[in-house]
Amino acid sequence: MQSIGELARDSGLSVSALRFYDRAGVLVPAWVDPVSGYRWYEPEQLEEARLLARLRRVAMPLADIRLVLAGWAGADTDLVRKLLQAHLRRLELGLADARSEFSTLRPLLDRKENSMTSLRTAAVRLTVPAPELAAALDAVRFAAGTDPELPMLGGVLFDLDGEVLRLVATDRYRMAVARAGAAGQGGARAQVIVPAPLADAMRALLSGEEPVDLAVDGDRVTLESGDRQVAGQCLDHDFPDYRRLVRLPAGRRAVVNVPAFRQALQTGPVRASEPRGQDGASSDLSVLKMADDGTVTICEDGDDDQSQVAVNRDFLLHALAAGARDQLVLEFGAPTAPVAIRRPDDEDTFSLLMPVRLEH
Incomplete structure (x- = not known):
């Protein structure tokens, strides 16, 4: 018999996934140690686990997965084929619908990008209390995204609007918003996405109590504290309108x-x-x-x-x-x-x- 760790290694499913499928009654271990609760699987369950991993990679619903595994175990290949074909048709129809919708969205996105360019190119210089900016970064940094497919979420949004500086981060599943007071050049509004490594370097600079100078000029942001400085390029993307998301x-x-x-x-x-x-x-x-x-x-x-x-x-x-x-x-x-x-x-x-x- 295989332990849950061995089955995870050989099947491509994680241990946590195998635990989930046990609780869901989809792939139940052959024996569970009554003392330790450790799960053990029979050799033939490896094939089922590999099949399950493939079905999850193509996003088959859990209800259909149950039937496929039941048909597989019972040698009901006709049922398995029909379920696979039905899911493939759903995927193909969904892809066709998505392509149609995306084709209508592209020109709208182009116009939207052109209207947002001014917020990324405005030049702004503000003075911010170091403790307030440090606290704001601490409050939002944990929510920054790491998905390479969504680079615009891979940093912290600095939204400078008059005498208000708001910091925002999100990875889609969580969002954090914080506010810091600011003084200096008012009126002009600017939004820049500070990459996470640059945001961390800024936080390391904020060790004192004196105000710091924050400047945005085009796609470059600079933070100065006395004779020390941190600067870098902003992400060349637009951030979601967080104000709509927090209502x-x-x-x-x-x-x-x-x-x-x-x-x-x-x-x-x-x-x-x-x-x-x-x-x-x-x-x-x-x-x-x-x-x-x-x-x-x-x-x-x-x-x-x-x-x-x-x-x-x-x-x-x-x-x-x-x-x-x-x-x-x-x-x-x-x-x-x-x-x-x-x-x-x-x-x-x-x-x-x-x-x-x-x-x-």
């Missing part, structure tokens, strides 16, 4: 004690998300529920209860750390709406986490 309907609010809540998250129950991507990676989810008295608890599992919402546990822990307060406000809307993490004393600095749909 959320009012939700229910709960004040949480951050140290106690963090401990509850770290030791509480988790649920594996459905594996995504070519590597079949999944993440640990925390299922949260807000009681009528405003208490937030971590649930054993999720169901159809509309007061429950699942979020990536690591993302939530990062947002709590970035909040930099012993008390934070959690705001819950609908199960499909982002969860907001706000500071009680600063409404301009907050994080948003996209909820994760639970598979039942």
